[in-house]
Amino acid sequence: MKRFDVAVIGGGIAGASAAFWLSVGLSADRSADRRVVLFEQESELAFHSTSRSAAVYLENYGGPTNHRLSTASRGFFENPPGAVDAPFLEPLGFLDVGPESSADEFAARAAEAAKVTSSICFLDASQIAELCPALRPEHAVVGVWEPDAMAVDVMAVHQFYVREARARGLQIERSSRVESLDRRDDRWKITTSSGELEASVVVNASGAWGDHVASLARAAPVGLTPRRRTAFTTRTHHDTTGWPFVHSGVVGAECYFKPEAGQQLLCSLADETATTPGDARPEELDIALAIDRLNALADLNIRSVATTWAGHRTFAPDRQPVIGWDDEADGFVWMVGQGGAGIVTSPASGMVVASLIGGEELPDPLKNLGLTTEMLGRRG
Numbered sequence: 001m002k003r004f005d006v007a008v009i010g011g012g013i014a015g016a017s018a019a020f021w022l023s024v025g026l027s028a029d030r031s032a033d034r035r036v037v038l039f040e041q042e043s044e045l046a047f048h049s050t051s052r053s054a055a056v057y058l059e060n061y062g063g064p065t066n067h068r069l070s071t072a073s074r075g076f077f078e079n080p081p082g083a084v085d086a087p088f089l090e091p092l093g094f095l096d097v098g099p100e101s102s103a104d105e106f107a108a109r110a111a112e113a114a115k116v117t118s119s120i121c122f123l124d125a126s127q128i129a130e131l132c133p134a135l136r137p138e139h140a141v142v143g144v145w146e147p148d149a150m151a152v153d154v155m156a157v158h159q160f161y162v163r164e165a166r167a168r169g170l171q172i173e174r175s176s177r178v179e180s181l182d183r184r185d186d187r188w189k190i191t192t193s194s195g196e197l198e199a200s201v202v203v204n205a206s207g208a209w210g211d212h213v214a215s216l217a218r219a220a221p222v223g224l225t226p227r228r229r230t231a232f233t234t235r236t237h238h239d240t241t242g243w244p245f246v247h248s249g250v251v252g253a254e255c256y257f258k259p260e261a262g263q264q265l266l267c268s269l270a271d272e273t274a275t276t277p278g279d280a281r282p283e284e285l286d287i288a289l290a291i292d293r294l295n296a297l298a299d300l301n302i303r304s305v306a307t308t309w310a311g312h313r314t315f316a317p318d319r320q321p322v323i324g325w326d327d328e329a330d331g332f333v334w335m336v337g338q339g340g341a342g343i344v345t346s347p348a349s350g351m352v353v354a355s356l357i358g359g360e361e362l363p364d365p366l367k368n369l370g371l372t373t374e375m376l377g378r379r380g
């Protein structure tokens, strides 16, 4: 039976980043010398959440652990460790807006976020109007502004991980659903829909399916919930040059829009409907509600949509990522619960997985931001 050092389950951005760092290694000489295999149940990689995101790189998102993982990932996005055809990031900016009643909360949030990312600041109504004149003043009185948030080319990042890892021997098994995991003699016997092989360590990067894959290894679930989020694109009459990504988190009015090339807006209801793992599909009602909310938030005059889709954002109960060894199942590493930050945190998360499996300390850029293996691993 073919034998590997590490088997990664899941061909989304999480699995690809783990496979990348495991294959190329964390040291500057890039010599991991590991045999790594990656399984993906679909016929193509990145079929689920990874290809359905809003493609935004922002640091201040998803709680303190994700914030630090995203900040630690910026260096990778700005200076990828290998050749690329075009930059991964393009300037964008992220503006969270709210009414007058949110002023105290927004000021506190901006001050807290600035401790990690110093450019984040509080904005008043006139500053907001300069950034996006289409916003209706009554809904955009105060804001938290992250000027260095960027648009990210998600598929280019994913392809980079895969290409560089394959160049160092990564084996990719598409249309291979992992169906059983049996631990014997310090090795996993892995049975998939396309065959069997062995690996010393398994990395569970299976997104919405994370608890199901854990059950195959007889590891206790962490309590993951996939939450559907609907998105669509629409054409706008505005010249959106220089507009930032605009988000409203006001309860009952949640929505966002992002300017894209060709006078398009990428829009969402910012919904979080609890669901089960599978191929997420958009609901017409969610799109209609999003259009209502967006037209109320700004003078966008949205009447029709161009394309629609939905994807899962999968959360642990405390909404922080779970990246670490399982306490009970020997040789089983979790890499799940990325929620709405799986793209932006992927470089640092993959580094965490590679350092754990290599028996190394967390890399300095992560430690320096206060990240610890205890914060990242299984909790409770």
Ligand SMILES: Cc1cc2nc3c(=O)[nH]c(=O)nc-3n(C[C@H](O)[C@H](O)[C@H](O)COP(=O)(O)OP(=O)(O)OC[C@H]3O[C@@H](n4cnc5c(N)ncnc54)[C@H](O)[C@@H]3O)c2cc1C
Residues within 6 Å of the ligand: 009, 010, 011, 012, 013, 014, 015, 039, 040, 041, 042, 045, 046, 047, 048, 049, 050, 051, 052, 053, 054, 055, 056, 057, 176, 177, 178, 179, 205, 206, 207, 208, 209, 213, 228, 229, 230, 231, 268, 310, 311, 312, 313, 314, 336, 338, 339, 340, 341, 342, 343, 344, 345
């Ligand atoms: C509308 C929307 C907007 C978003 N916007 C952003 C954003 O702007 N920035 C950001 O950082 N994040 C964003 N996200 C979140 C981001 O998309 C996810 O956090 C990320 O894609 C999760 O990656 P993943 O690899 O864990 O999951 P996935 O991409 O879902 O990959 C998991 C893979 O595991 C495979 N798998 C499962 N079980 C098995 C098995 N038994 N055997 C083999 N393979 C298996 C699945 O087929 C799947 O391909 C957004 C998400 C949505 C839905």
